[in-house]
Amino acid sequence: MKRIAIALLFVAxxxxxxxxxxxxxxxxxxxxxxxxxxxxxxxxxxxxxxDQPQSEALNTVFTVINTSNAPQIVRVTIWxxxxxxxxxxxxxLTGYDAHTVSMYDILARMNFPAxxxxxxxxSSSQSSNRNFYEEASNWCLHAGGPxxxxxxxxxxxxxxxGQRGDAGCRVGGTHAHxxxxxxxxxxxxxxxxxxxxxxxxxxxxxxxxxxTGDYERINPKATSGNYAGGNPLVHIRAVPEGGAxxxxxxxxxxxxxxxxxxxxDARHLDRRQPLPAVFAARYINGGRDSFQxxxxxxxxGVVDRETSECDYAKNAALALFxxxxxxxxxxxxxxxxxxxxxxxxxxxxxxxxxxxxxASPLFPPATSGDVAGWIWMNLDNGxxxxxxxSPYSSRRPSQxxxxxxxxxEGRYAVDFDATSIANGCxxxxxxxx
Amino acid sequence: xxxVPWLFAFMATTAxxxxxxxxxxxxxxxxxxxxxxxxxxxxxxxxxxxxxxxxxxxxxRKHVNDAGNTIFSVVNTSRQPQIARVTIWxxxxxxxxxxxxxxxxxxxxxxxxxxxxxxxxxxxxSSSAQAGARSRPNDANPNIVSVDECKSLGGPLPxxxxxxxxxxxxxxxxxxxxxxGGNHPMxxxxxxxxxxxxxxxxxxxxPDYYAKTLLFDNVLSGDYERVMPDKAVGNYAGGNPFVHIRAxxxxxxxxxxxxxxxxxxxxxxxxxAARRIDRRQPLPSTFAARxxxxxxxxxxxxxxxWREAATxxxxxCGVAANANVPYASIVRFDEYENPTVGAGNRAFPxxxxxxxxxxxxxxxxGASVSGWMFLELDNRAxxxxxSPYSVARPSQxxxxxxxxxxxxxxxxxxATAIGNGCxxxxxxxxxxK
Numbered sequence: 001m002k003r004i005a006i007a008l009l010f011v012a013x014x015x016x017x018x019x020x021x022x023x024x025x026x027x028x029x030x031x032x033x034x035x036x037x038x039x040x041x042x043x044x045x046x047x048x049x050x051d052q053p054q055s056e057a058l059n060t061v062f063t064v065i066n067t068s069n070a071p072q073i074v075r076v077t078i079w080x081x082x083x084x085x086x087x088x089x090x091x092x093l094t095g096y097d098a099h100t101v102s103m104y105d106i107l108a109r110m111n112f113p114a115x116x117x118x119x120x121x122x123s124s125s126q127s128s129n130r131n132f133y134e135e136a137s138n139w140c141l142h143a144g145g146p147x148x149x150x151x152x153x154x155x156x157x158x159x160x161x162g163q164r165g166d167a168g169c170r171v172g173g174t175h176a177h178x179x180x181x182x183x184x185x186x187x188x189x190x191x192x193x194x195x196x197x198x199x200x201x202x203x204x205x206x207x208x209x210x211x212t213g214d215y216e217r218i219n220p221k222a223t224s225g226n227y228a229g230g231n232p233l234v235h236i237r238a239v240p241e242g243g244a245x246x247x248x249x250x251x252x253x254x255x256x257x258x259x260x261x262x263x264x265d266a267r268h269l270d271r272r273q274p275l276p277a278v279f280a281a282r283y284i285n286g287g288r289d290s291f292q293x294x295x296x297x298x299x300x301g302v303v304d305r306e307t308s309e310c311d312y313a314k315n316a317a318l319a320l321f322x323x324x325x326x327x328x329x330x331x332x333x334x335x336x337x338x339x340x341x342x343x344x345x346x347x348x349x350x351x352x353x354x355x356x357x358x359a360s361p362l363f364p365p366a367t368s369g370d371v372a373g374w375i376w377m378n379l380d381n382g383x384x385x386x387x388x389x390s391p392y393s394s395r396r397p398s399q400x401x402x403x404x405x406x407x408x409e410g411r412y413a414v415d416f417d418a419t420s421i422a423n424g425c426x427x428x429x430x431x432x433x
Numbered sequence: 434x435x436x437v438p439w440l441f442a443f444m445a446t447t448a449x450x451x452x453x454x455x456x457x458x459x460x461x462x463x464x465x466x467x468x469x470x471x472x473x474x475x476x477x478x479x480x481x482x483x484x485x486x487x488x489x490x491x492x493x494r495k496h497v498n499d500a501g502n503t504i505f506s507v508v509n510t511s512r513q514p515q516i517a518r519v520t521i522w523x524x525x526x527x528x529x530x531x532x533x534x535x536x537x538x539x540x541x542x543x544x545x546x547x548x549x550x551x552x553x554x555x556x557x558x559s560s561s562a563q564a565g566a567r568s569r570p571n572d573a574n575p576n577i578v579s580v581d582e583c584k585s586l587g588g589p590l591p592x593x594x595x596x597x598x599x600x601x602x603x604x605x606x607x608x609x610x611x612x613x614g615g616n617h618p619m620x621x622x623x624x625x626x627x628x629x630x631x632x633x634x635x636x637x638x639x640p641d642y643y644a645k646t647l648l649f650d651n652v653l654s655g656d657y658e659r660v661m662p663d664k665a666v667g668n669y670a671g672g673n674p675f676v677h678i679r680a681x682x683x684x685x686x687x688x689x690x691x692x693x694x695x696x697x698x699x700x701x702x703x704x705x706a707a708r709r710i711d712r713r714q715p716l717p718s719t720f721a722a723r724x725x726x727x728x729x730x731x732x733x734x735x736x737x738x739w740r741e742a743a744t745x746x747x748x749x750c751g752v753a754a755n756a757n758v759p760y761a762s763i764v765r766f767d768e769y770e771n772p773t774v775g776a777g778n779r780a781f782p783x784x785x786x787x788x789x790x791x792x793x794x795x796x797x798x799g800a801s802v803s804g805w806m807f808l809e810l811d812n813r814a815x816x817x818x819x820s821p822y823s824v825a826r827p828s829q830x831x832x833x834x835x836x837x838x839x840x841x842x843x844x845x846x847x848a849t850a851i852g853n854g855c856x857x858x859x860x861x862x863x864x865x866k
Binding site for chain 1: 564
């Protein structure tokens with residue numbers, strides 16, 4: 001979609017300490033992540049108790065809105081917490097359509113959302129999209145719908161035990177609930193091509209910044225939950241936007257969100273903004289209202305698409321940080337963890353997505369009586385060495401996202417994004433505060 | 434759907450400015466881009482020079498244990514000390530109270546608006562406070578011109594001041610007959626937090642505040658939590674990051690460098706001879722916001738809105754005009770993309786909260802209980818003869834979505850901006866096409 005192209009380029013005048021750099025005022029022309037209509041949406045973490053009755057089950061629901069008047073097709077991919085694409089489906093969105101997806105419906109009721117290119121379009125909506133593949137309407141006549149029991153069981157298994165095929169290899173962690181993350185891409189057809197194939201990037205994925213969405217995390221248990229949290233999905237724009245699938249254009253992005261999945265001869269082909277590595281995240285643990293803080297931490301994996309299933313275990317052992325993490329309490333007492341001593345460096349590890357308590361020993365301890373403060377975290381996993389064998393296309397920090405979840409009094413919960421200290425195009429973000 | 438003037442303006446603008454973009458592939462627009470930090474007009478959760486809490490409510494007549502309240506935190510993400518100017522504005526955009534908070538390097542300050550407004554207790558900070566081990570000394574910020582008035586900040590307010598603030602925020606009244614805010618049972622308004630160079634007491638209506646006091650360091654981060662503890666009417670909380678508004682470019686002493694931005698957040702308040710001297714990113718005018726009304730979980734959705742006032746700093750009693758800041762158009766789409774437009778009151782105050790079921794919004798037709806709205810909130814003051822703005826442009830706005838369900842769930846998150854704040858569909862001369 002050709003969105004606003006009021007593209008005026010300014011070069012700021014210089015003065016003493018002000019930084020002189022090019023300023024982009026156009027839309028979809030920067031590396032900054034914000035809640036703007038996007039080409040990919042990321043739900044960084046979900047949890048589902050699919051074996052509980054719905055009235056008691058922990059669940060995550062999300063909504064996808066097509067903000068354009070043209071129809072759009074989205075590819076929803078469900079990834080394990082080790083970054084393996086466990087399953088995927090397409091949704092056909094008519095112009096201005098909104099569709100809500102319950103992960104419980106998928107995993108417990110075994111239904112992907114059913115949509116169709118034959119649906120009646122709204123009176124303000126167009127019936128066609130010039131970037132669609134010519135067979136898109138036929139392929140999307142019956143998008144989604146019921147899963148076979150075997151497919152549903154395999155999906156449940158991958159998201160709870162990590163077991164897929166080979167009993168000796170796992171593609172996800174073991175946990176009581178189904179855990180993982182979700183990506184939603186704008187695409188040109190209800191193609192069956194996997195995100196692990198060249199075809200997906202060269203012939204299927206599109207670049208129209210037209211999607212928006214949000215998620216709600218619901219814990220209905222009156223005794224241990226009784227709260228909900230919600231937040232926008234991470235809105236990842238295509239820069240620049242527009243054009244047919246496989247259109248290769250010069251982009252200022254030094255690397256992209258899907259870097260390690262893109263074809264080896266076209267590493268920027270997805271054009272998606274990369275995510276940052278360094279964050280500031282607030283916490284409150286304890287106090288009169290029994291506050292508790294968790295961090296949702298999404299991490300870029302280190303195995304590329306050509307890796308064997310058995311190698312996904314490497315994504316279970318992503319160094320949580322390579323330089324350091326620092327906890328500041330309310331009196332600016334700083335406690336740093338570097339993972340290094342006279343014997344060398346050894347870092348704690350996580351999977352590709354996880355929920356970590358702010359009180360976890362993975363983070364530096366709080367040493368004063370303060371119950372609150374913030375944590376500075378550089379989450380670079382250290383894999384972007386730029387050397388042969390690196391899963392990434394260039395020397396760079398790995399991508400990450402952090403959401404702060406706070407709870408209090410057994411009845412309050414809030415979710416909000418942590419603050420990114422620098423954007424994802426920052427090749428050398430600060431290594432310490 | 435009723436024709437949306439913005440769309441026509443956008444199309445005309447795109448055509449008019451076609452020369453400023455490059456179309457190197459069919460359908461791909463390549464606007465000038467910038468991947469540096471602090472170099473775009475996009476709002477994201479990055480450290481900023483101004484934080485905006487778009488809307489707050491405090492139940493001043495209830496005991497603190499039952500009172501609806503808004504609390505927030507401000508984090509100094511830099512090692513340098515910083516001074517933050519907190520201004521509490523009425524819902525008509527009039528400053529009811531302002532005070533300074535001294536933040537040592539890496540400091541975090543938490544504020545309860547109930548404490549400030551009802552108890553009259555300001556957060557106590559001091560430039561004599563001991564800085565943390567990783568923090569620079571309290572006199573080490575070269576852009577701070579004086580800490581002389583920062584040695585003993587905050588503490589209790591005189592009762593006359595408390596009474597005056599409560600009167601302004603609940604009834605809009607002060608001495609005389611003027612109305613500076615609306616009349617409502619709760620204290621209502623919005624809050625800005627600026628990085629400044631001294632503990633000056635200059636009013637935010639004084640142009641000198643922007644020319645001599647305001648700084649440009651993108652170092653502040655913050656979040657807010659809105660708590661409704663009364664089990665009879667609430668029992669939930671919502672939280673969100675502040676709107677993080679960066680200085681572009683950043684850095685330098687007060688009064689230095691005009692911005693490369695076409696207009697700025699504080700536009701209507703800045704000195705006539707230096708309208709962009711605040712360098713703050715402007716906010717957008719057009720949004721997509723989701724709603725759910727009813728259903729089995731008794732969903733309820735409200736939009737809290739910040740609207741740019743339509744009056745200048747010198748308006749005096751004329752600020753009452755901000756009780757009804759008009760908007761351009763709102764279109765409601767249900768889940769079947771049925772569009773409706775409203776015929777009700779097309780205006781809100783500067784800071785407002787409205788249920789999506791209210792007559793202010795287009796009616797819902799059909800059985801669908803959810804969908805989304807396209808809100809074009811430009812107040813049109815930018816093209817009026819008495820425009821308080823520096824250029825012909827759309828007014829600035831922000832929307833936060835509040836959803837509640839079952840009397841126990843509450844979530845809060847930003848609506849999606851359809852274009853950034855530099856998106857100006859009013860080319861050359863101030864008339865919408």
